[in-house]
Amino acid sequence: MNTNHGIPFLDLVTQHMDLEEELVTVFRRALISAAFIGGPAVEAFEHDFAKFSGTQHAVGVASGTDALRFALSAAGVEAGDVVVTVPHTFIATTEAISQAGALPEFVDIDERTYNMDPAKLGAYLENECSRDGRGRLVSRRSRRRVTAVVPVHLYGQMADMDPILELAERYNLIVVEDACQAHGAEYFSRRANAWCKAGSMGRAAAFSFYPGKNLGACGEAGAVTTNDASLAQQVRILRDHGQAKKYYHDCEGYNGRLDAIQAAILHVKLPHLAGWNEQRRQHAADYDRMLDAAATNVLRPHVAEGSRPVYHLYVIRTANRDGMIAHLRAAGIGTGIHYPIPLHLQKAYDSLGYSTGSFPVSEAAAAEIVSLPMYPHLTVEQQERVVAEIASFTGACETVQLEAPELAETGRAR
Numbered sequence: 114m115n116t117n118h119g120i121p122f123l124d125l126v127t128q129h130m131d132l133e134e135e136l137v138t139v140f141r142r143a144l145i146s147a148a149f150i151g152g153p154a155v156e157a158f159e160h161d162f163a164k165f166s167g168t169q170h171a172v173g174v175a176s177g178t179d180a181l182r183f184a185l186s187a188a189g190v191e192a193g194d195v196v197v198t199v200p201h202t203f204i205a206t207t208e209a210i211s212q213a214g215a216l217p218e219f220v221d222i223d224e225r226t227y228n229m230d231p232a233k234l235g236a237y238l239e240n241e242c243s244r245d246g247r248g249r250l251v252s253r254r255s256r257r258r259v260t261a262v263v264p265v266h267l268y269g270q271m272a273d274m275d276p277i278l279e280l281a282e283r284y285n286l287i288v289v290e291d292a293c294q295a296h297g298a299e300y301f302s303r304r305a306n307a308w309c310k311a312g313s314m315g316r317a318a319a320f321s322f323y324p325g326k327n328l329g330a331c332g333e334a335g336a337v338t339t340n341d342a343s344l345a346q347q348v349r350i351l352r353d354h355g356q357a358k359k360y361y362h363d364c365e366g367y368n369g370r371l372d373a374i375q376a377a378i379l380h381v382k383l384p385h386l387a388g389w390n391e392q393r394r395q396h397a398a399d400y401d402r403m404l405d406a407a408a409t410n411v412l413r414p415h416v417a418e419g420s421r422p423v424y425h426l427y428v429i430r431t432a433n434r435d436g437m438i439a440h441l442r443a444a445g446i447g448t449g450i451h452y453p454i455p456l457h458l459q460k461a462y463d464s465l466g467y468s469t470g471s472f473p474v475s476e477a478a479a480a481e482i483v484s485l486p487m488y489p490h491l492t493v494e495q496q497e498r499v500v501a502e503i504a505s506f507t508g509a510c511e512t513v514q515l516e517a518p519e520l521a522e523t524g525r526a527r
């Protein structure tokens with residue numbers, strides 16, 4: 114590979130070139146059969162994805178956002194309820210909560226994993242909620258019933274599910290996993306004394322197959338996984354205009370089906386997912402080693418004990434984040450920020466009444482994180498160039514600090 118060539122943040126071309134013949138066959142078959150919505154392609158993918166995720170059911174839907182919305186509704190979240198999640202996530206998490214008719218409320222994240230901090234969830238339930246006359250859990254800030262919690266498995270690492278599930282049991286809360294970034298991630302559950310796959314631990318879980326995800330369609334797609342047959346059936350009804358049988362509508366539903374071409378594409382790609390995740394893990398180990406060797410003084414991703422992440426993103430942390438991104442951009446290296454503004458500070462959520470300082474761990478992370486190029490077909494040479502540029506940038510910062518000691522505090526990676 115030409116080393117002067119830029120390094121994109123994401124490469125969505127190479128994996129599809131490798132599978133070009135199989136993918137083109139999918140289109141040809143769809144044209145000949147005219148099975149565009151539902152049918153055997155959707156069922157075949159659902160069957161295999163459930164197996165992959167270690168669940169009894171997977172129901173294909175139109176997007177990860179729909180998956181989360183349908184999972185919440187099917188699990189019993191009702192209009193006016195509060196659903197607890199984290200502010201450090203993509204807005205789809207809270208959009209789905211609102212679309213299910215509920216109100217999002219937040220608890221802060223763990224500063225090392227960037228996932229929901231179970232201690233903060235415990236403190237919220239204990240101190241910020243009370244019981245109403247009928248003994249139901251009610252949020253003090255909104256006076257609404259708290260009925261569900263959505264842990265997000267951010268960057269491909271599962272949230273600390275054991276204590277979250279214990280709290281959910283104690284407070285009678287529904288748990289729906291946002292597994293949109295975590296296809297194939299695993300967590301060692303001490304409760305179950307077993308490794309558990311993302312999407313298999315809550316009442317239900319949402320997956321996205323947006324093109325950039327670890328398993329991506331060539332368009333929009335998502336799925337709900339669950340071990341609950343009646344919940345799965347309710348999602349099938351919700352995704353298809355509330356009908357279990359054509360033109361017999363049990364309720365008002367949505368146009369939220371997984372289209373057959375996307376399902377067939379996902380079916381072709383799914384057998385490669387475990388291998389692609391393994392490549393991502395190898396790249397993460399290589400980044401770890403290279404960043405240490407170069408003594409770049411950036412904070413690397415933290416892997417919690419009993420956790421096997423799938424590195425949807427490889428996120429480092431550094432005080433002069435914007436400077437580093439500009440330096441990498443000038444060197445032709447793409448990066449991302451996931452995400453620059455925590456949800457509680459977004460204009461869209463002004464009405465929730467949070468402010469700066471409400472969730473300091475999320476706020477500090479949002480100001481310092483950078484996502485480096487990460488995809489299965491990334492090469493060691495590309496990674497070496499990325500790390501060399503990071504080292505050249507942090508080295509230059511340190512020189513500046515020596516000359517101007519007052520900058521040292523803010524210029525240092527934490």
Ligand SMILES: *Cc1c(COP(=O)(O)O)cnc(C)c1O
Binds near residue numbers: 202293294323334
């Ligand atoms: C991608 C993503 C979603 C939404 O998925 P879409 O398929 O884009 O609707 C939800 N939550 C998280 C954390 C995501 O990364």
